[in-house]
Amino acid sequence: MADPVVLALIVPLCPLAAFALTWLLARGRPAAGAALSLAAIAVSFVLSAVLLWGQVQAPSGIQADIPWMPAGRIVISMGILLNPLSALMLVIVTGVSLLVQIYSLGYMKGDRGFARFFSYLSLFSFSMLTLVLADNFILLYMAWELVGLCSYLLIGFWYEKPEAARAAKKAFVVTRVGDLGFLVGILVLSLLAGTFDFAGVARFVGAGSVPQGQVTLIVLLLFCGAVGKSGQFPLHVWLPDAMEGPTPVSALIHSATMVAAGVFMVARLYGIFQASADALRVVAGLGAFTAVFAAAIALAQDDIKRILAYSTISQLGYMMLALGVGGYGSGLFHLTTHAAFKTLLFLGAGSVIHAVGTNDIRHMGGLGRRMPVTAVTFGVAVLAIAGIFPLSGFWSKDGILEAVRAGGHPVLYAVALGTVFITAVYMSRLFFLVFSGARRGDAPPHESPPVMTVPLLILAVLAAGLGLLGSPWLGKGIHELLDPAASRPALDIGLLLLSNGLAAAGILLSFVLFGRTTAAHAAPGRRAGTLYSLLANKFYIDELYLLLIRGLFFTVTAAVAWFDRHIVDGTVNLVGGASKRGGALLRRTLVGKVQGYALIVTCGVLAALAILLAGSLGLLGPGLFGPGGTGQ
Amino acid sequence: MTLTLTHYLVLAALLFCLGVYGAITRKNAIGILMALELVFNAVNLTLVAAGRFRPQSDGVGQLFALFVIAAAAAESVLGLAIILAIYRRRVVVNADEMDLMKN
Numbered sequence A: 001m002a003d004p005v006v007l008a009l010i011v012p013l014c015p016l017a018a019f020a021l022t023w024l025l026a027r028g029r030p031a032a033g034a035a036l037s038l039a040a041i042a043v044s045f046v047l048s049a050v051l052l053w054g055q056v057q058a059p060s061g062i063q064a065d066i067p068w069m070p071a072g073r074i075v076i077s078m079g080i081l082l083n084p085l086s087a088l089m090l091v092i093v094t095g096v097s098l099l100v101q102i103y104s105l106g107y108m109k110g111d112r113g114f115a116r117f118f119s120y121l122s123l124f125s126f127s128m129l130t131l132v133l134a135d136n137f138i139l140l141y142m143a144w145e146l147v148g149l150c151s152y153l154l155i156g157f158w159y160e161k162p163e164a165a166r167a168a169k170k171a172f173v174v175t176r177v178g179d180l181g182f183l184v185g186i187l188v189l190s191l192l193a194g195t196f197d198f199a200g201v202a203r204f205v206g207a208g209s210v211p212q213g214q215v216t217l218i219v220l221l222l223f224c225g226a227v228g229k230s231g232q233f234p235l236h237v238w239l240p241d242a243m244e245g246p247t248p249v250s251a252l253i254h255s256a257t258m259v260a261a262g263v264f265m266v267a268r269l270y271g272i273f274q275a276s277a278d279a280l281r282v283v284a285g286l287g288a289f290t291a292v293f294a295a296a297i298a299l300a301q302d303d304i305k306r307i308l309a310y311s312t313i314s315q316l317g318y319m320m321l322a323l324g325v326g327g328y329g330s331g332l333f334h335l336t337t338h339a340a341f342k343t344l345l346f347l348g349a350g351s352v353i354h355a356v357g358t359n360d361i362r363h364m365g366g367l368g369r370r371m372p373v374t375a376v377t378f379g380v381a382v383l384a385i386a387g388i389f390p391l392s393g394f395w396s397k398d399g400i401l402e403a404v405r406a407g408g409h410p411v412l413y414a415v416a417l418g419t420v421f422i423t424a425v426y427m428s429r430l431f432f433l434v435f436s437g438a439r440r441g442d443a444p445p446h447e448s449p450p451v452m453t454v455p456l457l458i459l460a461v462l463a464a465g466l467g468l469l470g471s472p473w474l475g476k477g478i479h480e481l482l483d484p485a486a487s488r489p490a491l492d493i494g495l496l497l498l499s500n501g502l503a504a505a506g507i508l509l510s511f512v513l514f515g516r517t518t519a520a521h522a523a524p525g526r527r528a529g530t531l532y533s534l535l536a537n538k539f540y541i542d543e544l545y546l547l548l549i550r551g552l553f554f555t556v557t558a559a560v561a562w563f564d565r566h567i568v569d570g571t572v573n574l575v576g577g578a579s580k581r582g583g584a585l586l587r588r589t590l591v592g593k594v595q596g597y598a599l600i601v602t603c604g605v606l607a608a609l610a611i612l613l614a615g616s617l618g619l620l621g622p623g624l625f626g627p628g629g630t631g632q
Numbered sequence B: 001m002t003l004t005l006t007h008y009l010v011l012a013a014l015l016f017c018l019g020v021y022g023a024i025t026r027k028n029a030i031g032i033l034m035a036l037e038l039v040f041n042a043v044n045l046t047l048v049a050a051g052r053f054r055p056q057s058d059g060v061g062q063l064f065a066l067f068v069i070a071a072a073a074a075e076s077v078l079g080l081a082i083i084l085a086i087y088r089r090r091v092v093v094n095a096d097e098m099d100l101m102k103n
Helices: A004-025 A030-057 A084-107 A114-133 A137-155 A162-193 A198-206 A212-229 A238-244 A247-256 A258-268 A277-299 A304-324 A328-356 A372-386 A392-407 A410-435 A450-470 A478-482 A493-514 A524-528 A530-536 A538-587 A594-616 B005-025 B029-053 B060-090
Strands: A062-071 A074-082
Touching: A004 A030, A004 A062, A004 A074, A004 A084, A004 A114, A030 A084, A030 A114, A074 A084, A074 A114, A074 A137, A084 A114, A084 A247, A084 A258, A084 A328, A084 A450, A084 A478, A114 A137, A114 A247, A114 A258, A137 A162, A137 A212, A137 A238, A137 A247, A137 A258, A162 A198, A162 A212, A162 A238, A212 A258, A212 A277, A238 A247, A238 A304, A247 A258, A247 A304, A247 A328, A258 A304, A258 A328, A277 A304, A277 A410, A277 A530, A277 A538, A304 A328, A304 A392, A304 A410, A328 A372, A328 A392, A328 A450, A328 A478, A372 A392, A372 A410, A372 A450, A372 A493, A392 A410, A392 A450, A392 A493, A410 A493, A450 A478, A530 A538, A594 B005, B005 B029, B029 B060
Parallel strands: none
Antiparallel strands: A062 A074
């Protein structure tokens, strides 16, 4: 087998080449652009699979780097770190990317920006794969910002739509808030440690030469980046709006890969996070809160993609919770299974939207018979995310629940269990309102073409079967691969019954409420009053931010603007104004009469003569003109 | 009483002041031109007197005076021509009404 380092370098470079070639060669030739992009990601996927297989055979941490910028005592190097975690992420990213790109062939067919779309997807794949492979903070941060840029470009892909342009801007600005903390954390930590290398920084923090309070602060700053990128409370507001982008983008970037980058970052820097127990408690607490908070909002949304967006936020909260309580393997296992079933949900939603031309589930219903493949695969994903045995979501979610029970506060455990119930309710509500009951729209729906349904089928198999990786029936599971020291959680029958009971109860409740919805009561929740409107309006977080920005931020900026306009500009204007005034004043003396000028000249000459004369007579002191006058 | 260099220089200074005074105060442009001739002649008188009373200068003063006379003649021609041109266009000969240079 070839050198893994070379293979790992080719993986991100393939999509980059596809991106460059698309812009150079395939402008105005949509088919060529898509073909390039697909070929590149397929090669990357195969190589990633080879790399992961190598890691499964012999788990190792291969690091390869070159010095890039020597800056004083700090040498910034560029390199990659290939370990089981990054190999797993490589496969997830390239796999989802490949399936989504195939799906996009059908979904984006006939769009004016077809080639542009695929080139952006390639650029995104490159950035995300670089992020996954990076072995130091500089490269990680560069890739981190690049995926943010791709997210911006793809949310605003249909930039003629004002909502899309606004959503893209919002995503960029909101994540920037988190990224600022991330950057500060990186700089402080790296300057303290004297290196940007993950391993070096982790060694430095582990050595314990930094006071505990300082470590906690730095780790929390790093965590800010994850909060922004992974849409955790209070920076979750951008992710639902990001659904303005094309649905394949939502599936790839805003559910499976980029938003998981926050979780990945925490996992990648787990050695540093572990140095502060307090920071991990914050991670766990914030994750649990986000999980239940976003799930509650999802209960009352009517836009199919927004429901899925809040579901993503909630599931990412689960992953953070798992990492926070020490369930490293469980959190990443959930990341893996989530990538499969959430991509499936989004692509299924895309298939539905493609068919009925609306995002509003109040105008869907009864689609099950018209779109059997979409309905069945969507159903599998719903059961998987609800955590029904033996689908993939069950194994990963129960792993998290066990980790929380073992390593977390009882409140966290209660919140996690409650979220299982809420998740089952809102996901099955979505399913029932879309696929069962009476048809509530005019356009005759049709099943999507095979290029879209085949990825759905593949993902359905994965969503159902990926759980095997973490089940007790497989010789060596995903937990041992990621963390050799950890033991796989045993199958706990009591917990199985509890979580599945909760999920089943949720689905049943949902069926009673929404199972046979007809046109007359498309949204029964409307009658529920205050709580419903609170949820439907997402706890008024957006409004609160707007208020804060209007009240606080604009006051500050108004003051700054005043300073700029009056003090800074005033100084500049003063210089110009003084010259102008002076000129105007002097101009009065120039009346255009030659005799006046002659008089002035005469006076001037006389004055000069007087000075010379006085100087030569020694009246002005010895210094100015020497004794005996000037001329001699 | 013998005439010394100082007598000539004082006379030249008086002439010069007279000329400058005339050039500044006369209204009529032709009068100004004539006053300027007085200034030239004050200079000429200085040069010739200096040449006469300082033998080592070897007649350079007189030579310069000849040059100044030539230059003054040329200047008078130009000045008169300009005054004539202005008169033709604007029918003024008074210097204080010639304010073309303003603005």
